[in-house]
Amino acid sequence: xxxxxxxxxAVLCLFFIIMIVSPMVHAQFVLPLSLFPEWMVEQKKWYMxxxxxxxxxxxxxxxxxxxxxxxxxxxxxxxxxxxxxLSSKNWYNTTCLVHGASFFTTMxxxxxxxxxxxxxxxxxxxxxxxFLGFAVLTLLRGLMPPPTTSNNDKARxxxxxxxxxxx
Numbered sequence: 001x002x003x004x005x006x007x008x009x010a011v012l013c014l015f016f017i018i019m020i021v022s023p024m025v026h027a028q029f030v031l032p033l034s035l036f037p038e039w040m041v042e043q044k045k046w047y048m049x050x051x052x053x054x055x056x057x058x059x060x061x062x063x064x065x066x067x068x069x070x071x072x073x074x075x076x077x078x079x080x081x082x083x084x085x086l087s088s089k090n091w092y093n094t095t096c097l098v099h100g101a102s103f104f105t106t107m108x109x110x111x112x113x114x115x116x117x118x119x120x121x122x123x124x125x126x127x128x129x130x131f132l133g134f135a136v137l138t139l140l141r142g143l144m145p146p147p148t149t150s151n152n153d154k155a156r157x158x159x160x161x162x163x164x165x166x167x
Contacts, residue, residue, distance in 0.1 A: 008141055009085055012096070015134045016085070019078040026067045029059060051127065054119040055110070062113060066106050074102055090146060097142025104135035 024036075025044050033041055048056045055063040077099040084092035111128050114120035120128075 005144065008137065012134075012138060012141060013082065013085060015138070016078045016082045019074070020082065023071050023075045027071055029064055029067050030071070051124050052121060053124050054114060054117055060113065062109070066110060069102070069106060074099060074106070077102070093142050093144060093146055095142075096138050100135055100137075100139030100142050104132070104139055107132040107135050 024040060025047070028036055028041065028044050047053065077095055081092065081095045081099055084095055107128060111132065114125060114128060
């Protein structure tokens with residue numbers, strides 16, 4: 001089980017690195033383009049040309065709302081999850097669960113908009129379904145029990161114990 005969890009964490013680490021970078025592109029929907037370097041604006045234009053994503057072309061209001069949720073809630077959580085993962089914090093599972101639930105909701109909403117509009121190409125749907133899979137993986141990781149501590153950790157905690165009373 002430990003090896004599988006390490007593999008899941010490695011996959012999630014790559015996913016959260018993407019989650020830290022992607023809001024820099026999505027922020028261009030809600031902030032003036034003059035705040036972004038030219039290469040970042042070009043990255044968004046390339047994506048629009050390559051994928052012809054209906055959300056990027058028409059900018060529906062609900063998608064702008066999803067971008068705001070990503071920027072204000074999911075992005076800080078992604079930073080916290082990466083920190084928690086890399087430094088083995090005990091709250092890592094909880095943040096995975098919260099982020100996974102939020103991101104899953106975002107992906108289901110986005111996919112419903114794409115499929116309902118009839119404007120999504122297979123290429124775009126594949127991309128969004130992939131991210132839906134990452135949302136499910138993050139949710140499941142959050143539901144897993146925290147790693148058990150070794151006997152050495154337990155012994156160290158007993159030695160440290162509660163503070164001694166001063167007389």
